[in-house]
Amino acid sequence: MKILGIESSCDETAAAVVEASGGSLKILSNVVASQIEMHRLWGGVVPELAGRAHIEKISEVCDNALKDAGCSVKDIDAIAVTSSPGLIGALLVGVNFAKCLAFSHNIPLVPVEHVHAHLCASALLEESPKPPFTALAVSGGHTAIYLGESFTRFTELASTRDDAAGEAFDKVARVIGLPYPGGAAMDKLAYEGDKNAMRFPSPAIAGNTLDFSFSGLKTAALNALNSARQKGEEIDRADLAASFTAAVCSGIAKRAEEALKQTGSKQLVLAGGVAANSHLRAALKNVCDKMGARLFVPPISLCGDNAAMVAAAGYFRYLDGMRADTGLNAFAD
Ligand code: KG4
Numbered sequence: 046m047k048i049l050g051i052e053s054s055c056d057e058t059a060a061a062v063v064e065a066s067g068g069s070l071k072i073l074s075n076v077v078a079s080q081i082e083m084h085r086l087w088g089g090v091v092p093e094l095a096g097r098a099h100i101e102k103i104s105e106v107c108d109n110a111l112k113d114a115g116c117s118v119k120d121i122d123a124i125a126v127t128s129s130p131g132l133i134g135a136l137l138v139g140v141n142f143a144k145c146l147a148f149s150h151n152i153p154l155v156p157v158e159h160v161h162a163h164l165c166a167s168a169l170l171e172e173s174p175k176p177p178f179t180a181l182a183v184s185g186g187h188t189a190i191y192l193g194e195s196f197t198r199f200t201e202l203a204s205t206r207d208d209a210a211g212e213a214f215d216k217v218a219r220v221i222g223l224p225y226p227g228g229a230a231m232d233k234l235a236y237e238g239d240k241n242a243m244r245f246p247s248p249a250i251a252g253n254t255l256d257f258s259f260s261g262l263k264t265a266a267l268n269a270l271n272s273a274r275q276k277g278e279e280i281d282r283a284d285l286a287a288s289f290t291a292a293v294c295s296g297i298a299k300r301a302e303e304a305l306k307q308t309g310s311k312q313l314v315l316a317g318g319v320a321a322n323s324h325l326r327a328a329l330k331n332v333c334d335k336m337g338a339r340l341f342v343p344p345i346s347l348c349g350d351n352a353a354m355v356a357a358a359g360y361f362r363y364l365d366g367m368r369a370d371t372g373l374n375a376f377a378d
């Protein structure tokens with residue numbers, strides 16, 4: 046069967062066609078129209094502009110996804126759409142477009158949760174994880190650990206109590222003058238600095254918990270920069286990027302190790318925009334090697350927001366019998 050995935054929860058308008066046959070999933074097309082250039086002018090995503098840009102692009106992006114997959118809407122067996130969480134005006138564009146397409150062509154419609162979709166990107170790997178697995182979602186909006194009992198049932202074991210990892214990367218990147226979103230630029234710059242130059246608090250908070258907190262770490266990085274500036278000094282940006290990245294990665298790695306111990310699972314799935322971070326991938330590979338576990342990381346193209354992951358999540362939900370009707374609504378959280 047062929048599933049058309051539609052994603053518009055934040056600043057990427059995306060559509061993809063995924064084919065499921067014999068239990069394996071294959072990406073036939075994966076189109077992403079990014080709004081980053083527009084939001085960069087404002088240093089972050091402007092929700093109103095995001096919604097308008099999705100309206101302008103959604104039709105073309107879906108057409109291109111069908112064209113790239115060599116099919117028409119008549120060949121589609123199910124339409125999967127992100128209905129939560131995200132920016133409400135942005136989500137509504139994808140949801141309403143998907144509703145119209147599904148009901149005008151009599152195609153089943155399947156609502157998808159965005160973070161679960163990120164976790165389902167691992168199902169698109171040549172060798173995908175076999176549930177149950179431990180999963181870590183690290184993105185601009187979320188940082189959480191799950192037990193994946195199946196590709197439709199994710200039990201949250203922990204989450205961030207304040208900022209998400211990507212949000213912290215972007216904030217620190219911004220104050221050292223890197224363009225929005227600064228995560229990828231921080232990744233590169235960290236190679237040029239000394240990770241032991243500055244000491245930052247761990248995002249793996251103390252206590253009997255697997256939860257994270259990134260706000261203390263973020264504030265410590267901003268304070269280090271500001272107090273140096275007040276003294277008329279300039280902090281080495283690469284040292285800051287390296288030390289900050291090291292603190293983020295070792296905190297997440299610590300929690301991943303604890304989660305693997307707690308679940309007893311030998312598979313760790315990494316997902317979300319921050320999963321593109323090379324230092325984080327290396328830190329988690331070390332944890333998995335030490336624990337005799339296998340790490341599943343999507344290619345960079347499937348880490349950030351995309352619709353192939355939405356189609357994959359939609360496929361599993363479709364098999365579970367989940368359907369939506371014209372009453373489908375979008376939810377910000
Ligand atoms: O998953 P995503 O595309 O959107 C959300 O669902 O939030 O994640 C976007 C986040 C941004 O904060 C971006 O800076 C971060 O992922 N990111 C990275 C890297 N590439 C993207 N953070 C650290 N290192 C990277 N290489």
Ligand code: ZN
Nearest residue numbers: 184318349350
């Ligand atoms: Zn995302």
